[in-house]
Amino acid sequence: MSRQYDPHVIEEKWQEVWKRDGVYDVTEDAGKPKYYVLEMFPYPSGDIHMGHVRNYTIGDVIARQFSMRGYSVLHPIGWDAFGLPAENAAIKSDSHPATWTYANIEKQKSSFVRMGFSYDWNRSVVTCDEGYYRWGQWTFLQFWERGLVERRMSPVNWCPSCKTVLANEQVIGEGVCWRCKSAVEKRDLEQWYYKITEYAQELLDDLDKLPGWPERVKTMQANWIGRSEGAEVEFELCDADGEPSGRMITVFTTRPDTLFGCSFFLLAPEHPLVHELVHGTGYAAAVADVVERAAKETAVERSMGEREKHGAFTGRYVVNPVNGEKVPVWVADYVLMDYGTGAVMAVPSGDQRDFEFARAYGLDVPPVVVRHDDPLAAELGERCDCHTRDVPWESAYDGPGVMVQSGVFTGMQGGKGSEGMRAVTEALKEKDQGRFAINFRLRDWLISRQRYWGNPIPAIHCPTCGLVPVPESDLPVRLPEDVDVTKGETLADHPGFYETTCPSCGGDARRETDTMDTFTCSSWYYLRYADARNDEAIWDTNKADYWMPVDQYIGGIEHAILHLLYSRFFTKVFRDLGLLTYDEPFTNLLTQGMVKKDGETMSKSKGNVVAPEDMIARYGADTLRVYILFMAPPDKDLEWSNEGLDGIYRWLARVWRFVSEAAEESASGCGVAAAGDDAAKKLRRETHRVIAKVSDDIARFQLNTAIAALMELTNAAYEYRNAVPVGSRDLPLQHEAAAALTMLIAPFAPHMAEELWLEVLGSESSVHCQAWPEFDPSAIQVDEIELAVQVNGKVRGKVTVAVGLAEEDIIAVALTAVSAWVEGKEVKKVVVVAGKLVSVVVAG
RNA sequence: GCGGGCGUGGCGGAAUUGGCAGACGCGCCGGAUUUAGGAUCCGGUGGGCAACCGUGGAGGUUCGAGUCCUCUCGCCCGCACCA
Numbered sequence: 040m041s042r043q044y045d046p047h048v049i050e051e052k053w054q055e056v057w058k059r060d061g062v063y064d065v066t067e068d069a070g071k072p073k074y075y076v077l078e079m080f081p082y083p084s085g086d087i088h089m090g091h092v093r094n095y096t097i098g099d100v101i102a103r104q105f106s107m108r109g110y111s112v113l114h115p116i117g118w119d120a121f122g123l124p125a126e127n128a129a130i131k132s133d134s135h136p137a138t139w140t141y142a143n144i145e146k147q148k149s150s151f152v153r154m155g156f157s158y159d160w161n162r163s164v165v166t167c168d169e170g171y172y173r174w175g176q177w178t179f180l181q182f183w184e185r186g187l188v189e190r191r192m193s194p195v196n197w198c199p200s201c202k203t204v205l206a207n208e209q210v211i212g213e214g215v216c217w218r219c220k221s222a223v224e225k226r227d228l229e230q231w232y233y234k235i236t237e238y239a240q241e242l243l244d245d246l247d248k249l250p251g252w253p254e255r256v257k258t259m260q261a262n263w264i265g266r267s268e269g270a271e272v273e274f275e276l277c278d279a280d281g282e283p284s285g286r287m288i289t290v291f292t293t294r295p296d297t298l299f300g301c302s303f304f305l306l307a308p309e310h311p312l313v314h315e316l317v318h319g320t321g322y323a324a325a326v327a328d329v330v331e332r333a334a335k336e337t338a339v340e341r342s343m344g345e346r347e348k349h350g351a352f353t354g355r356y357v358v359n360p361v362n363g364e365k366v367p368v369w370v371a372d373y374v375l376m377d378y379g380t381g382a383v384m385a386v387p388s389g390d391q392r393d394f395e396f397a398r399a400y401g402l403d404v405p406p407v408v409v410r411h412d413d414p415l416a417a418e419l420g421e422r423c424d425c426h427t428r429d430v431p432w433e434s435a436y437d438g439p440g441v442m443v444q445s446g447v448f449t450g451m452q453g454g455k456g457s458e459g460m461r462a463v464t465e466a467l468k469e470k471d472q473g474r475f476a477i478n479f480r481l482r483d484w485l486i487s488r489q490r491y492w493g494n495p496i497p498a499i500h501c502p503t504c505g506l507v508p509v510p511e512s513d514l515p516v517r518l519p520e521d522v523d524v525t526k527g528e529t530l531a532d533h534p535g536f537y538e539t540t541c542p543s544c545g546g547d548a549r550r551e552t553d554t555m556d557t558f559t560c561s562s563w564y565y566l567r568y569a570d571a572r573n574d575e576a577i578w579d580t581n582k583a584d585y586w587m588p589v590d591q592y593i594g595g596i597e598h599a600i601l602h603l604l605y606s607r608f609f610t611k612v613f614r615d616l617g618l619l620t621y622d623e624p625f626t627n628l629l630t631q632g633m634v635k636k637d638g639e640t641m642s643k644s645k646g647n648v649v650a651p652e653d654m655i656a657r658y659g660a661d662t663l664r665v666y667i668l669f670m671a672p673p674d675k676d677l678e679w680s681n682e683g684l685d686g687i688y689r690w691l692a693r694v695w696r697f698v699s700e701a702a703e704e705s706a707s708g709c710g711v712a713a714a715g716d717d718a719a720k721k722l723r724r725e726t727h728r729v730i731a732k733v734s735d736d737i738a739r740f741q742l743n744t745a746i747a748a749l750m751e752l753t754n755a756a757y758e759y760r761n762a763v764p765v766g767s768r769d770l771p772l773q774h775e776a777a778a779a780l781t782m783l784i785a786p787f788a789p790h791m792a793e794e795l796w797l798e799v800l801g802s803e804s805s806v807h808c809q810a811w812p813e814f815d816p817s818a819i820q821v822d823e824i825e826l827a828v829q830v831n832g833k834v835r836g837k838v839t840v841a842v843g844l845a846e847e848d849i850i851a852v853a854l855t856a857v858s859a860w861v862e863g864k865e866v867k868k869v870v871v872v873a874g875k876l877v878s879v880v881v882a883g
Numbered sequence: 884g885c886g887g888g889c890g891u892g893g894c895g896g897a898a899u900u901g902g903c904a905g906a907c908g909c910g911c912c913g914g915a916u917u918u919a920g921g922a923u924c925c926g927g928u929g930g931g932c933a934a935c936c937g938u939g940g941a942g943g944u945u946c947g948a949g950u951c952c953u954c955u956c957g958c959c960c961g962c963a964c965c966a
Contacts, residue, residue: 212961255887255961262886262962269966292966305966346964373964383966391884392964480965599961669908670895676959683895683909685921690908692923735899744897747907754907761925827903832947834903870946875902878946 044695046659050790054152062805063157065113067585074110075586076102077565077625079594079602080117080164083143084124087150088641089634089667089679090595092651096664097631097673097742098593099156103786104737106157107811113586114157115568117164118144121172121493122557123201123218126524129492133525136492140167150652154660155789157807162571166560167492171567173515174577175560176497178609180508181616183498187234190498190506194309194376195485197226203489204230206556207482208263208601217601225334231487231496231553235608239264239479241622242607251627253674256599263600265480268456269293270464272384272473274304274357277365279320283358288312291379291478294437295467296459297386298361299425299445300407302397304368305350305383308333309376316353316368325351326370333372348373348396359384360472361463362425362446371396379478387435394435403428408440408453419443421450484605486556491522491529493554501541501548510542516550530554561602562609565589565624583619592625593673599630629740632676634667641679649679661788662688668742668787690750691791694780697756698795701777705770714769718762722769725755726776727818733783734814746787752780779812827876828853830860838877846871853877 057063067073078098081091095116102114118140125136132139144165151158164171182188196205200221209217216223235242243264246257269292278284292298306313308330317323329351350371359366373392374383387397387404397404405428409415413436419427425444439454448466451459467473487496495516497509509516519536522528530536530552541548563577569586570578594602603625610624633640636647654663666687671677704710713719729752736745756776760768778800785792785806796806821842826849828836836856840849850869854861861881868880 253887258887259961265962265965267965290966294966348964371964373966375965378965385966390966392966395964478965480962596960672896675889675896678895680895680909686908686910689923739899741897741899743895744907747897750907757924825903829903829947832945837903868946870902872902872947876947878902880946 042699044692044791046661046691046790049794050153050155050660053790053793054155056793057157057805057807058152058160060805062807063114064159064161065111067582068111071109071111073113073586074102074105074591075113075589076105076591077113077115077568077589077593079592079598080119080561080564081147082119082122082124083140083147085143085146087147087651089649089651090641091147091150092154092663093634093667093673093677094593094595094631095151095154095156096667097629097740098591099154099664099789100668100737100742100786101591101593102157103789103807104811106807107782107785107809109810113162113568114159115162115164115571116151116156116158116160117162117564117568117571118147118166119557119561119564120144120165120167121554121560123203123490123492126490126492130525135520136524137167137520140492153655154651154664157789162568164564164567164571166494166557166564167518169515169517170572170574171564172494172518172560174567175494175555175563176509176514176516177511177577178559178563179497179555180511180514182233182612183508185612185616187237187612189232189234189483190229191232192227192229194225195228195230196223197228198223201490204228204485204487206485206558208484208604209556209558230485231498231551232483233486233559233608235484235605236479236481238608238611239266239481240477241611242481242604245607245611245622248623249626249628252625253628253630256596256603256628256630259599260604263481263604267291267293267478267480269476269478270295270460270467270473271380271476272298272467273360274384275360276368277356277358279355281356281365287472288357288382289380290382290384291476292384293455294386294389294408294453294460295463295473296442296445296448296451296453296457297389297407298359298384298463299442299448300386300388300405301359301366301384302387302403302405302428303385303393304357304366305371305374305385305396306353306368307374307376307381308370308372310370310374310381312382313353313370316355320354322352322354326353329370329372336372346373348392348399350396350400360467360470364425367402369396369400377482378480388430388432389435389437391435391437394432404430404432406430406443407445408436408442408459410436410438410440413440416441416443423447423449484556484608486559487553488556489529489531490554491518491524493557494518494560495530496551496553496555498551499539499541499548500551501544501546503546504541504543504548507541507543507548513542518554558602558605562605563613565592565606566613566619577618580618587619588621588623589625591627591629593629593631595633596630603628629673631673632671634677634679636679638678649681654684658684658688659790661791662691665691665746665787669746670743672743673740690753691788693757694749694753694784695791695795697753697760698777698781699799700760701756701773702799702801704765704768705774708770709766710768710770710773711766712769713771714763714767716763716769718759719769719772722755722759722776723772724819724821725752726779727815729755730779730783730812731814731819734811737786742787749780749784749787752776752783756780782806782809782812785809824874826853826874828857829876829878830857831880832878834876835860849877854879 078094102112106112120140125140128139129136196210198216200219210223211217271289273287273289275283276286317326350369353368355368356365385393387393388406406415423446442448442451442453442459453459497516499507501507537550537552539550570582613619641648666684729748732748733745781792781795792806796802823839825839827834838852838856864881870878
């Protein structure tokens with residue numbers, strides 16, 4: 040009598056064996072093709088949740104299957120361990136961030152082991168380990184040497200709750216902090232930047248090199264980078280008396296063809312010129328009012344959709360370079376200082392925002408590019424000079440049209456990318472008052488953080504030499520342990536840390552006390568896995584070249600911009616530093632859907648968390664793994680429910696019983712050597728159909744249907760056993776089905792498969808080291824096939840015909856089968872679809 | 884506003900190129916077995932008495948549409964005063 044399926048007995052046993060035998064340890068094997076499957080590493084914030092289970096189970100199935108297919112598979116894990124939650128938790132529990140972090144890592148690690156994930160633990164990295172973060176500092180120095188590091192004063196995002204600055208990418212939604220969701224404030228501070236904008240064009244262009252990425256992610260990145268083509272135009276500023284001063288102010292515009300319609304000129308409230316222009320004039324008070332009002336607004340208020348626009352005249356004018364017209368300079372709160380130049384040429388007839396502003400303040404709205412069928416086009420006809428100062432429109436028109444009142448350009452095509460746009464820019468170029476230009480929305484990456492639990496920035500402030508990099512030989516700059524975050528301390532409160540001497544002149548100097556954004560740590564961890572224990576270099580180029588790029592990356596959509604954009608940037612810089620030879624780090628990307636409960640994301644505060652550990656304790660890891668994959672395709676959101684778990688457990692027990700009984704029968708010889716009857720053929724056909732189906736489904740990440748196919752094979756096995764009595768069963772064939780099922784199920788339910796393979800089927804070596812079952816096309820061949828017969832689009836009958844029967848014979852049989860529907864009617868047309876159906880069209 | 888995506892039984896979801904809609908599982912119904920079971924096994928299960936009707940809705944292309952085209956309704960996500 041065979042044993043019952045008992046996951047709790049077998050799972051722990053195999054986890055220990057796998058660890059003892061190093062089943063998942065890999066090295067560079069020149070004799071095998073490599074495959075690098077990576078899941079985004081976790082933040083050690085506490086116990087693992089269902090999102091982790093889903094993410095890592097998907098990756099584990101892929102890793103295990105590629106391994107069985109003969110690939111040398113790199114499948115590592117680590118922890119993104121620096122960051123604010125550790126500090127907050129330390130304050131709450133009156134301990135040290137490191138204590139909390141390492142305790143959580145241990146907890147998560149043991150959960151991952153209990154889930155049966157096939158990680159090579161020798162390659163594990165923890166970003167707060169000195170052996171890791173020193174290379175992050177080294178990277179900083181390389182970037183600096185290449186001119187990609189800059190420290191500068193600028194308006195920055197400040198999270199008052201996290202008490203640190205944030206990168207643009209970390210301000211999300213309605214202007215809130217990505218981590219704590221507090222409203223972000225603007226402050227003028229001197230900070231460290233990575234010059235990601237130097238790579239803006241390439242980061243955009245190379246999205247085309249990523250056919251294996253979801254369209255959604257690429258679109259989000261493209262929008263974030265935000266490339267605009269247009270022109271820079273220089274306007275000459277007039278002095279207080281209205282006379283040209285010789286000083287130029289540059290604007291960026293995507294529509295130089297509308298330049299003749301520019302009736303006013305705008306400066307952002309934060310623009311450095313504003314104060315100078317109005318200082319001591321009668322306009323100062325009104326302008327200051329606008330400036331102060333804008334400064335008080337939080338980012339949240341700023342992003343509240345369509346707001347009323349406010350502005351004030353500065354009393355000054357600029358000269359429009361195309362027609363010499365003097366246009367008034369206003370300060371307006373809808374002009375952004377951090378996009379373009381902070382100054383804008385306003386064309387109210389062609390831009391809705393300018394239109395609204397002009398209407399609010401009674402400014403001119405001269406038509407300049409109008410629809411071809413607009414009465415204004417005919418009325419203004421050939422007129423080149425600007426005499427119409429207003430339009431009878433309800434809103435601005437920014438589409439393509441004909442240029443009017445535009446000097447020598449009148450009559451030309453206007454619009455985005457139009458001939459008029461090129462012609463006007465060429466004309467400006469000749470006068471040296473403009474040029475073709477491209478503008479990006481992407482800002483440089485602000486990487487400094489005013490927090491303790493991070494990677495110290497390896498720089499020194501010397502009163503004599505200025506900013507000096509820490510010499511490579513002095514790395515790492517160690518994060519001191521005796522900083523008490525529970526008292527609100529940072530590195531800036533720690534003289535033992537910041538008091539130093541200048542590496543250049545030897546004089547007294549102050550060490551930088553900011554740490555790096557945690558996203559700098561996660562921008563290169565996938566490379567470190569290739570050579571995780573290297574103390575001599577960030578990695579050995581041969582090893583990195585063997586494993587990289589990552590063939591399949593799996594993680595949440597929340598990193599569509601943040602982590603994925605930063606990592607692409609790092610890869611390109613490493614390439615330019617000669618550390619790699621390719622352009623993109625992640626060849627294929629799968630963004631797995633979220634695991635929700637009652638329509639919401641699971642969280643402790645909502646009290647709707649289903650703990651994976653509880654499910655493992657009840658059903659075992661294999662059931663949990665299969666269930667979370669079976670519920671939905673990997674890229675779709677998933678609504679968690681405990682309902683179906685019993686069904687999966689039931690199925691695994693059915694597989695267990697079938698394989699056990701098949702093994703027993705084979706051992707006792709209670710059956711026949713080869714039956715060759717219809718039932719046997721059918722089982723063999725199912726076995727091979729499912730081998731093909733599961734292989735194909737895994738390749739397409741349709742893991743839910745792969746499992747469904749395995750259930751079908753199980754059903755077919757039971758159907759066979761119900762149809763054929765003990766003693767008459769085809770033993771080799773039954774064994775083939777049992778072995779195939781065991782191997783096919785191995786990536787999904789690795790513990791049960793191992794137990795069945797080694798202990799029940801009595802094999803010698805781990806199922807996870809076996810060759811993936813091979814599909815035999817001859818096994819699924821059939822002599823006869825059933826065709827549906829349609830009459831006027833409706834299925835009216837079925838016929839079974841020999842494979843390869845001539846078309847006219849098929850038609851004859853088909854017409855007989857549906858004679859009741861065809862009799863007495865004219866058959867107008869018959870379509871035969873090979874192997875599928877016959878479609879008959881009759882008149883009437 | 885711009886961009887991406889989704890709408891299929893009571894539920895989760897199948898249906899690679901247009902070819903028998905609802906695979907597979909849950910749930911439910913019936914039966915067998917059992918001292919008993921929320922265990923196990925076998926069978927049934929879109930709606931309708933039927934002809935027929937059914938993939939958010941309305942058209943269209945086609946012998947044939949969940950799939951392609953046009954319009955439309957609803958929901959989700961990302962960015963958003965970006966000049």
